[in-house]
Amino acid sequence: MNWPLLAFMTVLILLGCKPEEKPLPILSKKEEVNGEMVYQQIPDFAFIGQDSNRVSNATFAGKAYVADFFFTSCPTICPVMTRNMLKIYERFQDSAELLLLSHTIDPKRDSVGRLAQYARNLGVRSGKWFFVTGDKDEIYAIADDYFNVVIEDPTLPDGFDHSGRFVLVDPQRHIRAYCQGTDSVAVKKFMEDIETLLDEI
Amino acid sequence: MRSKLILFLFSAALTLVNCERKPYRQGEILYQNFCANCHMDDGSGLAGNIPPLAQADYVRQNQERLACIIRYGIEEEIVVNGKAYSNPMAAIPELSEFEIANIINYINQAWGNDYGYVPVKEIRKSLEECKK
Numbered sequence: 289m290n291w292p293l294l295a296f297m298t299v300l301i302l303l304g305c306k307p308e309e310k311p312l313p314i315l316s317k318k319e320e321v322n323g324e325m326v327y328q329q330i331p332d333f334a335f336i337g338q339d340s341n342r343v344s345n346a347t348f349a350g351k352a353y354v355a356d357f358f359f360t361s362c363p364t365i366c367p368v369m370t371r372n373m374l375k376i377y378e379r380f381q382d383s384a385e386l387l388l389l390s391h392t393i394d395p396k397r398d399s400v401g402r403l404a405q406y407a408r409n410l411g412v413r414s415g416k417w418f419f420v421t422g423d424k425d426e427i428y429a430i431a432d433d434y435f436n437v438v439i440e441d442p443t444l445p446d447g448f449d450h451s452g453r454f455v456l457v458d459p460q461r462h463i464r465a466y467c468q469g470t471d472s473v474a475v476k477k478f479m480e481d482i483e484t485l486l487d488e489i
Numbered sequence: 490m491r492s493k494l495i496l497f498l499f500s501a502a503l504t505l506v507n508c509e510r511k512p513y514r515q516g517e518i519l520y521q522n523f524c525a526n527c528h529m530d531d532g533s534g535l536a537g538n539i540p541p542l543a544q545a546d547y548v549r550q551n552q553e554r555l556a557c558i559i560r561y562g563i564e565e566e567i568v569v570n571g572k573a574y575s576n577p578m579a580a581i582p583e584l585s586e587f588e589i590a591n592i593i594n595y596i597n598q599a600w601g602n603d604y605g606y607v608p609v610k611e612i613r614k615s616l617e618e619c620k621k
Contacts, residue, residue, distance in 0.1 A: 360538075363579060367527045367535045374536060409537025 312456075312464040312484050315435075329461035330433055335391070335420035338404040343389075343418050345461070352485050353387040355455045356469055357427075357436050359394035360406045363445060365452045369469035373454070374410060377417055379479055385486055388417040393428070393438045393448055395421045435466055456482060459489055516595025519588055523581055532600045538576055540569035543600035552604065555596075556589050556612045557619035586612050 316327040330345065337343040354376055358366040373388060380386045392398035403419040410417075421427075431438040431450075434457075439449040454475065456465040465481035467474040521530070524542075528534050532543030542548055547569040548555065562580035566573055584592070590609045597604035 364526055367539055368529070371529065371535055406538060411537060
């Protein structure tokens with residue numbers, strides 16, 4: 289009997305049995321392109337960030353990012369969303385592969401200066417967490433691609449109906465996970481999903 | 490002797506149960522509905538943008554202003570625990586004097602705060618004074 293070899297094999301087998309982390313599913317809708325069904329990608333976009341810089345799909349090339357929709361004077365769900373985004377920011381501060389992207393849905397009031405002030409108050413780094421404004425119709429249209437509903441509704445206390453989801457996008461511009469941004473328990477689980485995706489890239 | 494012991498145990502139990510009960514239950518519910526969105530369930534506010542109410546020197550030192558802030562909002566820059574805040578807080582005119590008193594008394598005793606008790610009479614007086 290070759291004991292060392294047997295021990296070595298046993299260790300190998302045991303290691304092999306270690307449950308592998310399941311990859312995150314692709315949640316993006318499928319569409320037909322040239323007769324083939326493919327996953328939809330987040331379309332090209334170009335907005336203006338808190339440093340008056342251009343923030344576009346190119347900014348996120350090769351990276352994963354978390355996107356959400358909010359506005360600075362929002363009296364309802366946004367402060368809690370921002371606090372939870374801040375938790376994500378803090379946990380992944382040193383992961384260069386993860387960025388954050390918050391779109392204002394109130395570009396009329398949320399000027400670049402106001403977004404800059406908001407980000408500065410939070411104490412976050414601008415190359416890591418982008419606060420963007422831009423053409424209102426473009427922002428509302430892309431919200432839909434990020435599984436978020438944004439509708440202007442003056443009868444609501446906010447003036448807006450918005451769903452407050454956090455969405456995780458991979459470097460291929462596919463949606464891999466999302467959660468309700470006001471729900472701390474869901475956000476915790478979402479951070480695990482981010483870890484899983486980062487292991488993949 | 491025996492009955493005295495029972496009486497003693499009974500009152501001890503009552504005291505314990507009473508201590509468990511949360512004071513200012515209505516204030517807590519109102520706080521959840523009207524303030525927690527911004528100032529958070531734990532009164533911590535939002536980093537740099539919305540000031541805290543928990544362990545906040547401003548709340549401790551400006552008791553007579555609280556009712557007015559709730560009813561009429563506040564726009565001027567204020568300093569809370571050494572940090573400046575300038576986002577405005579909108580007025581919440583739908584709260585009655587009693588409701589405002591309940592919220593303030595809840596805040597004054599929540600999250601480790603110990604900022605005393607404010608009777609409705611005082612709230613009414615403050616509101617009279619800051620009425621424009």
